[in-house]
Every structure is written in structure tokens, then in C-alpha cells.
Amino acid sequence: MSLWSRIANVLRGDRLSRDIAEELESHIQEAIEHGRDPAEARKSFGSPLRHLDDSHDLRVLPWLDSLRADAIFGWRQLKKNKVTSAAAILSLALAIGSCTATFRLIDALFLRPLPIADPQRLYVISRPGGGFGDGWEHMRFRRMRAAMKGQADLIAVSFPEQTDLAYASDQGPDRGMEKAYVQYVSGRMFRSFGLRPALGRLLTEDDDLEPGAHPVAVLSYDYWTRRFGRNPKAVGSTATIARKYGMGSDVFEIVGVAGEGFAGTEPGTQTELFVPAMMHPLVNLPVAALFRTFVRLPSGVAPEPVRDRLDAALHAIDQEQAKEFPNRLSQTLMMDPAASGVSRMQKDYGQSLAALGVLVALVLLIACANVANLLSAQAAARAREMALRVSIGAGRAQLMRLVLVESAMLALAAVAVGAIVAWQSAPFVVARVNPPDNPARLSLTADWRVLGVGLALALAVTLLLGLAPALRASAVRPASALRGGENPRSRGRLMHTLIAVQTAFCFLVLFVSGLFAATFDRLTHQPAGFSVDGLLALDTVTPRDEPPSAWEQVAEHLRSVPGVESVAVSEWPLLDGNGYRYNHVSIEGGPPIEARVQFLLVSPGWIETMKIPLIEGRDLRADETGAAIVNREFVRKYFPERDPLGKWFEAKPGGQWGRRFQIVGSVGDTRYQTVRDPILPLAFIPHQNPWHVESLIVRVSPSNKPASPLALASILRQEVSRARPGFRVTKIRTQEGMLQSQTVRERLLAMLALFFAVVALLLAAIGLYGVLNYSVLQRQREIGIRMAIGAPAADIARRITTDVFSMVLLGALAGLALGLSSVRYIESLLYQVKPTDPAMLTLPSLTILVAASLAALPAVIRAIRIDPATTLRAE
Amino acid sequence: MLRVEEGSLYPALHRMEETGWIRAKWITKDTGRRARLYELTAAGKKQLESEQSRWQAVTTAVNRVLRMA
Numbered sequence: 001m002s003l004w005s006r007i008a009n010v011l012r013g014d015r016l017s018r019d020i021a022e023e024l025e026s027h028i029q030e031a032i033e034h035g036r037d038p039a040e041a042r043k044s045f046g047s048p049l050r051h052l053d054d055s056h057d058l059r060v061l062p063w064l065d066s067l068r069a070d071a072i073f074g075w076r077q078l079k080k081n082k083v084t085s086a087a088a089i090l091s092l093a094l095a096i097g098s099c100t101a102t103f104r105l106i107d108a109l110f111l112r113p114l115p116i117a118d119p120q121r122l123y124v125i126s127r128p129g130g131g132f133g134d135g136w137e138h139m140r141f142r143r144m145r146a147a148m149k150g151q152a153d154l155i156a157v158s159f160p161e162q163t164d165l166a167y168a169s170d171q172g173p174d175r176g177m178e179k180a181y182v183q184y185v186s187g188r189m190f191r192s193f194g195l196r197p198a199l200g201r202l203l204t205e206d207d208d209l210e211p212g213a214h215p216v217a218v219l220s221y222d223y224w225t226r227r228f229g230r231n232p233k234a235v236g237s238t239a240t241i242a243r244k245y246g247m248g249s250d251v252f253e254i255v256g257v258a259g260e261g262f263a264g265t266e267p268g269t270q271t272e273l274f275v276p277a278m279m280h281p282l283v284n285l286p287v288a289a290l291f292r293t294f295v296r297l298p299s300g301v302a303p304e305p306v307r308d309r310l311d312a313a314l315h316a317i318d319q320e321q322a323k324e325f326p327n328r329l330s331q332t333l334m335m336d337p338a339a340s341g342v343s344r345m346q347k348d349y350g351q352s353l354a355a356l357g358v359l360v361a362l363v364l365l366i367a368c369a370n371v372a373n374l375l376s377a378q379a380a381a382r383a384r385e386m387a388l389r390v391s392i393g394a395g396r397a398q399l400m401r402l403v404l405v406e407s408a409m410l411a412l413a414a415v416a417v418g419a420i421v422a423w424q425s426a427p428f429v430v431a432r433v434n435p436p437d438n439p440a441r442l443s444l445t446a447d448w449r450v451l452g453v454g455l456a457l458a459l460a461v462t463l464l465l466g467l468a469p470a471l472r473a474s475a476v477r478p479a480s481a482l483r484g485g486e487n488p489r490s491r492g493r494l495m496h497t498l499i500a501v502q503t504a505f506c507f508l509v510l511f512v513s514g515l516f517a518a519t520f521d522r523l524t525h526q527p528a529g530f531s532v533d534g535l536l537a538l539d540t541v542t543p544r545d546e547p548p549s550a551w552e553q554v555a556e557h558l559r560s561v562p563g564v565e566s567v568a569v570s571e572w573p574l575l576d577g578n579g580y581r582y583n584h585v586s587i588e589g590g591p592p593i594e595a596r597v598q599f600l601l602v603s604p605g606w607i608e609t610m611k612i613p614l615i616e617g618r619d620l621r622a623d624e625t626g627a628a629i630v631n632r633e634f635v636r637k638y639f640p641e642r643d644p645l646g647k648w649f650e651a652k653p654g655g656q657w658g659r660r661f662q663i664v665g666s667v668g669d670t671r672y673q674t675v676r677d678p679i680l681p682l683a684f685i686p687h688q689n690p691w692h693v694e695s696l697i698v699r700v701s702p703s704n705k706p707a708s709p710l711a712l713a714s715i716l717r718q719e720v721s722r723a724r725p726g727f728r729v730t731k732i733r734t735q736e737g738m739l740q741s742q743t744v745r746e747r748l749l750a751m752l753a754l755f756f757a758v759v760a761l762l763l764a765a766i767g768l769y770g771v772l773n774y775s776v777l778q779r780q781r782e783i784g785i786r787m788a789i790g791a792p793a794a795d796i797a798r799r800i801t802t803d804v805f806s807m808v809l810l811g812a813l814a815g816l817a818l819g820l821s822s823v824r825y826i827e828s829l830l831y832q833v834k835p836t837d838p839a840m841l842t843l844p845s846l847t848i849l850v851a852a853s854l855a856a857l858p859a860v861i862r863a864i865r866i867d868p869a870t871t872l873r874a875e
Numbered sequence: 876m877l878r879v880e881e882g883s884l885y886p887a888l889h890r891m892e893e894t895g896w897i898r899a900k901w902i903t904k905d906t907g908r909r910a911r912l913y914e915l916t917a918a919g920k921k922q923l924e925s926e927q928s929r930w931q932a933v934t935t936a937v938n939r940v941l942r943m944a
Contacts, residue, residue, distance in 0.1 A: 046880025
């Protein structure tokens with residue numbers, strides 16, 4: 001009979017046994033019919049049960065059959081202890097689900113190869129210490145590409161950015177303006193990546209020869225689906241795409257749709273429109289490091305020699321420009337594998353994800369320790385059963401299998417529930433990675449890798465949980481166990497060790513999450529230096545450079561809009577996370593100061609709109625280009641114990657020295673670019689030249705407060721265009737939103753870490769409760785005797801808890817040591833938080849002690865309430 | 876004297892069935908009771924022949940030895 005029929009027979013074991021039994025019975029009946037004595041016939045037949053067993057085993061896979069029996073038995077055991085099993089499965093599911101979810105994120109961001117041909121041949125080059133790091137100027141890229149011709153393919157891609165665009169099918173100048181991720185890429189990219197179009201054609205080298213010559217665009221498949229409902233007519237239509245760094249816009253023809261799955265090379269951002277790199281407005285600017293450069297190695301070529309040749313080629317190029325960029329000569333070239341793509345999100349979240357991964361792994365270990373303790377307590381009750389099994393001939397291997405099957409069932413059930421947790425939680429986290437108006441897009445496909453991790457976790461959990469009880473079960477000595485004389489202390493030892501381990505991990509999780517929470521708290525309570533409430537920034541562009549007076553005219557128009565308190569202009573909002581302008585200065589003709597001063601171009605009235613306190617002097621005036629307002633830190637640093645008013649300093653905003661600014665006022669300190677900045681010396685100076693990008697800063701009057709300041713957004717947008725033709729608002733942001741978006745990562749980390757801290761604490765407390773409860777049950781008789789001979793309740797309580805509490809203390813100390821030694825790995829994620837701060841250490845310790853005391857309470861009460869008379873009689 | 880339990884016949888039969896030397900089917904007898912009927916398969920016949928010839932060879936050899944003694 002085949003293997004399959006044997007497997008099938010395992011599943012219909014009862015029927016098989018019935019058939020065999022019937023056959024055997026028919027033999028005996030026939031013998032009796034032939035006139036033999038029934039008793040004699042049965043006797044000479046032998047034991048039908050044994051024959052049945054022999055025959056049964058012949059027809060099935062014996063190991064599979066006994067596994068089935070074990071599984072059925074295990075299921076009954078789990079059903080018998082419903083509460084314990086449910087608690088075990090739920091806590092494991094939470095932990096396994098979190099682990100799998102974290103893996104999904106790490107996989108999507110770092111591990112999964114790009115959907116291109118031979119992703120392992122893709123490398124990215126960067127210059128550590130080179131200001132822009134991984135950004136390259138397109139002119140330099142072109143020269144490197146020419147130098148490497150025939151040895152390796154070089155591909156430039158811009159950093160994908162949300163860009164304003166409009167489709168020709170929508171009418172009107174402002175109507176239908178929408179945002180999409182546009183990326184400027186080398187025409188060669190698609191062919192080099194081995195990609196095929198889903199529709200139309202892809203970009204080619206010919207599209208990427210002359211600056212501005214080929215306004216063609218390719219849609220990503222996903223964007224085509226979302227925006228156009230896979231309408232084939234999208235190909236051939238035109239899109240007007242605003243120039244990010246220049247004025248105006250260009251009309252692009254959509255020539256094709258890329259194949260499904262490919263959405264650029266930046267995990268965390270999905271490119272929606274690909275356009276040729278040569279269409280980039282700044283493609284010929286020598287200082288615009290706006291392109292990532294990928295190197296595509298020919299197959300079978302080692303990366304090292306290619307890097308060396310590229311480094312040499314780059315050095316030769318830099319040699320020519322040594323005069324303009326002397327520091328470039330000292331930089332070395334790095335070439336790193338980029339099979340999974342490269343993105344800022346990887347940089348921003350790599351460490352956070354690793355920290356999170358460790359936290360969830362710790363929670364998983366705590367949950368395992370917990371369930372192991374629960375199972376251990378149960379195993380104690382089953383010692384007799386095991387002994388009985390051994391006495392009637394069960395082998396060690398069989399007992400181990402019995403216990404392991406049970407824990408495997410727990411683990412598998414937990415994985416099944418955990419899969420739901422992972423399914424839901426990974427997208428939940430991704431949705432919170434970026435500010436809401438610019439969500440991160442990470443393709444989270446559940447594939448064999450995720451499945452593999454889930455199953456590996458199940459296996460690990462099974463072994464962690466089951467191995468100790470299985471070994472103990474197999475080592476059972478029936479004689480002593482059946483007598484009921486097994487030493488109860490020996491089991492206690494393992495449980496106590498697990499308590500210490502649990503406490504250590506729990507302390508670590510609490511400690512780390514405390515650090516993250518404190519970091520978030522410090523960041524959100526960082527004083528900005530101005531009033532954030534009701535402040536709006538309208539990022540506005542014009543088709544050509546406009547003088548400050550024109551901008552002032554628009555601001556004046558907005559001041560008459562109901563609900564607006566005041567309006568001013570600055571080149572970008574303070575604390576928007578991006579804009580910065582710094583200069584070396586010299587004070588009153590002195591030598592240039594080494595440290596740099598941050599500048600911001602502002603209009604008169606800006607100080608008042610921002611509500612930055614004016615300490616002395618006055619505001620800027622219109623048409624006063626040589627005046628400056630400085631902050632308190634500027635005064636403290638450069639005019640200690642001197643009156644700064646009327647003094648002057650020189651700066652080189654345009655590269656040459658000699659622009660002189662007279663200080664007309666000083667204001668309170670504000671932060672400049674991000675909330676993480678220290679307080680820096682700042683100078684606010686008037687606009688000098690006509691310009692085409694500015695931020696209109698609008699303060700909404702407090703009477704309008706209840707509604708969000710964004711309620712005015714659409715009115716303001718219209719009024720800007722009405723005030724002066726050609727002025728167009730591209731983006732409206734609240735100052736509050738800008739601040740929040742700078743702490744998104746910290747908020748997420750703090751939130752998740754606190755969640756895991758609560759789970760860890762809960763699990764540890766449940767574990768402690770279980771162990772104490774068990775030990776009270778075990779020592780009932782001892783406690784009864786002690787009480788009978790007059791031990792006070794306090795003594796009983798002390799006896800019960802001493803062991804466990806010393807374990808808790810030991811664990812907490814170990815956790816403390818672990819925490820202090822591992823904290824340097826997360827130091828860069830912290831802000832103004834000292835890990836050695838007593839508060840950071842006391843809080844987790846106290847929390848654990850309180851939780852431990854609460855968890856111990858029911859067991860202690862139970863012990864004290866033991867009635868010696870009843871207990872001793874029962875024994 | 877060799878004593879074999881009659882029931883041991885069945886595991887032996889089942890083993891041969893597993894190996895494919897015999898096949899079985901259920902029949903219903905006149906009494907209404909079901910019984911299993913075994914018959915040799917082609918492979919079983921071949922096996923029987925080879926076992927028989929081996930047995931023949933062994934007994935011939937043993938007989939020769941006995942005769943010589």
C-alpha cells in the first residue's frame with residue numbers, strides 16, 4: 001500500500017481498527033461454526049487486541065499515528081485548562097504578532113530586493129563627510145558616467161518629491177492642481193533595470209540627452225491604477241508639472257506606464273511619475289547635489305575594482321575644479337550594495353526599528369517565560385500521569401513528544417492569532433511614520449519570508465516552552481513520583497529563575513521606553529520662542545521674480561480678510577524643518593567669526609506676527625536693506641556687556657564680503673530650523689532682491705480659535721491669487737503641524753515602546769502571580785503546620801514572598817546592568833535625556849516593585865487565610 | 876513442538892498484503908457475516924515460486940547432509 005494510503009489510514013484510524021477487529025472476529029466465529037469449543041477457539045487464537053495492534057501499525061505510519069494521538073490528547077489538555085490556555089495563547093500571540101509586524105517593517109524597508117533584474121548588481125555611491133552625503137550634481141554624474149563607459153552603468157535618480165501638477169483633462173489655471181511624487185531619472189534606468197512597460201513605452205537614453213528637450217513622463221503602475229483607474233487613455237495625455245526649484249512649469253506628455261510592482265528605488269516613498277533627468281530645471285547647476293547615483297555592475301564583475309576606477313575618475317574630475325571646491329579632493333568614495341534600494345527613511349528609521357525589534361523580542365521572551373511557568377505548574381500536577389505512562393511502558397522519546405506536541409499546539413495557535421495582530425499593526429505603524437499630509441508608502445506584502453519568520457518563531461517558542469518540561473517529563477522516576485514524594489523545591493528553582501529573567505527583561509523594556517517617552521516629552525515641550533497657535537504659512541510662488549513691495553502688497557490684501565490678525569512675509573517659516581541660511585560674520589570690522597550665524601529674510605512686521613518679544617530697539621522698516629534684528633544669543637555671544645543697538649556686522653550672503661548690517665533691534669531667542677536645534681545666534685534681515693518663492697505668514701485672530709486655522713485655508717488661497725495675478729499658493733501649513741512633523745518618529749517610538757512596556761509589565765505581573773500562587777498551593781501543608789504551631793501571619797507572608805522577591809530584585813539589578821550597558825546603541829535616538837539620570841532609573845524600578853507587590857497580594861492573602869484545621873485534615 | 880497462535884496469521888496476512896503479494900476483498904457469506912477473502916497477486920506468485928525453490932534448495936542440502944551422517 002502506498003504512503004498516501006498509510007497517511008489516509010491515520011486519519012480514519014477508527015474505521016481501520018473496526019475492519020481489522022471484524023476480520024479477526026469472523027475467524028473465531030467460523031471456527032465455532034466448524035464445531036470447535038468457543039473457549040478453546042479463543043484461547044488458541046491468542047490476544048485479539050495484540051493482533052489488532054500489530055495489524056493496525058502495519059497499515060499506518062506509526063509515528064504519524066501516535067502524533068495524531070498526542071495532538072488529540074494535547075487538545076484535550078488545552079481545553080481542560082481553558083483560562084490558562086487562553087492566557088498563554090493571547091500573550092504569545094501578542095508577542096509573536098508584534099515580532100512578525102516588526103519583521104515586516106524591517107523587511108519592507110531594508111531586506112526585500114527591488115523588483116528589478118539582478119538587484120544584487122545594483123550599488124549606490126556616496127561621499128561620507130561631503131556635505132550632501134549621497135547627493136550628486138548632475139554635471140559631475142555625467143562626467144563620471146562618461147569616464148566609466150563600458151565598465152559599469154551609472155544611473156542618476158533625483159530624490160522623489162511631492163510636486164504640484166495638473167492634467168490637461170482638468171480645466172482652469174489653478175483648478176485641478178494636485179500633488180504627486182515626481183522623480184527625475186536617467187533615461188537608461190528602465191533598460192538597465194530590465195523593466196518592461198505595462199502600456200506605451202518607458203524612458204530611453206534618447207529622452208535624456210539634451211537639457212529640457214524631451215518633456216515625456218512615465219507613470220508607475222500603482223499610480224495609474226489609483227489616479228486613472230487603469231484608463232489606457234492616460235497614455236498620450238499631458239501633465240503640467242511645476243518646477244520645484246525654478247519658476248513656472250513644463251508640459252509633459254505621458255508616454256507609458258511602467259510594469260506592475262516598480263515604484264522607484266526609495267523604500268518608504270513610491271514614485272508616481274518618472275521623467276528624464278535632463279528635464280530637471282537645475283540639471284546644469286554645478287552646486288545642486290540633487291541626484292542619487294547608482295552603479296550597475298556588469299554581471300560577474302567584482303565591485304571593488306569598479307569602485308577604485310570610479311574613485312580615480314572622480315578624483316581626476318575634482319582635480320580640475322580644485323580651485324572652486326578644494327575640500328572635495330580629500331573625500332573618498334563609498335560604494336555600497338543597494339539591492340533593496342536606498343532611502344532617507346532607511347536612515348531615519350533604521351535604528352528605531354532595530355530598537356523596536358529588540359523590545360518586541362524581549363516581550364516575546366517574557367511571554368515565553370510566562371507560559372513556561374504556567375506549563376511548569378501544570379506539569380507538576382501531571383507528574384503522576386507521566387509516572388503512570390512510564391510504568392506501563394512509555395519511552396522517554398514518547399513522553400518528550402507528548403509534551404512538545406502540546407507546546408507546539410500552543411505556539412501554532414498563538415501564531416495564527418499573532419498573524420492577525422501582525423496583519424493589522426504593520427500598516428498602522430506605517431501610517432504613523434510620516435506627517436499625515438505626506439504619508440509613507442511601504443509595500444507590505446505578506447510573502448514566504450513573513451510566513452517563514454512566523455513559523456520560525458513558532459518553532460523557537462515551542463522549543464523554549466516545551467523543552468524544559470519535556471526533559472523533566474522524560475526524566476520522571478515513576479517509583480518516587482507515584483509515591484507523591486518528588487521534591488517540590490526542584491521545580492521551584494526553574495520557575496524562580498524564569499521570574500528573575502522576566503523581571504530583568506521587563507526592567508529593560510520599561511527603562512528603554514521611559515527614555516523614549518522622556519525624549520518625546522522634552523521635544524514637544526521645547527519652547528519655540530514664539531507663539532505657535534493660530535500661525536499659518538502659505539508657501540507661495542510667482543511666475544517671475546517679484547520685488548519685496550509686490551509681496552508686501554499681497555500681505556496687505558490678506559490683512560483685510562476677516563479672521564486674519566496679521567500677515568508678514570519670510571523666505572520660509574521658522575522651524576519648518578528644512579530651510580536654513582548661514583553665513584560667517586565679522587563684528588564691527590573685526591576678523592571673521594569661526595562659528596556661523598543663521599539668517600532669515602523677513603518683512604517688516606514679521607516679529608510682531610510671530611509674537612517674538614522685542615527686547616530693545618525697533619522693528620525693520622520698508623526699503624531698509626541694511627538693517628538687522630538679532631536675537632538674545634547673538635547679543636550674548638558677540639556683544640557681551642555692550643549695547644548692540646547701532647552697531648554693525650558684515651556678512652557674505654552672496655559669497656563676497658562687505659555687505660554691512662546695522663543692528664536696529666534685539667529679540668528673544670527662537671529655535672531656527674528644527675526643534676532639536678540648540679539656541680543659535682540668529683539675524684533677521686530684510687529682503688534684498690526680487691524673488692519668486694516666499695512664505696506668507698498669517699496669524700489667525702484668537703476669536704477664530706475654536707476652528708482650526710486651516711479653516712481659512714481655501715479663502716486665503718483664493719485671496720492670494722486675487723491680490724496679484726500669477727501669485728499662487730502651493731502649500732498651506734500650520735506652524736503646529738510643522739512642529740509635530742519633526743517629532744513624528746519620537747512620537748511613534750514613545751507610543752510603541754510604552755505599549756510594549758505595559759504589555760511586558762502585565763505579563764511579568766501575571767507570571768509572578770502564577771508562580772506565587774503555585775508555591776502557596778505546594779506549601780499548603782507546611783503553612784498549615786506553621787500556623788498551627790503559632791506562626792504569625794507576617795511570618796507566613798515573608799516566608800512565601802522572600803524567595804520570589806529576591807528573584808525580582810536580582811532580575812531588576814540584572815536589567816539595570818543590561819540597560820546601562822546597552823543604552824549607547826540608542827543614544828542617537830534620545831534628546832536631552834540622560835540614561836544615568838536617577839529619575840530614568842528609579843521610575844522603572846518603582847513600577848516593577850509596585851507591580852510585583854500587587855501581583856503577590858492575592859497569593860499572600862490566600863496563604864494567610866489557610867485554615868490549619870481544614871488543610872491538615874485534608875492531607 | 877512449535878506453537879503458533881492462530882491469530883498471528885492475520886498480522887502476517889496484512890504484512891503480505893502491504894507488500895503486495897496478496898490482495899483481499901470483503902465478501903458476504905450465506906450467514907450474513909462478512910469475511911475477507913485473500914488471493915495471490917502476480918507478484919505474490921513469483922515470490923511464492925522463489926521462496927519454494929529456496930526451500931527446496933535448503934531441504935535438499937539438509938537431506939544431503941543427513942544422508943552423509
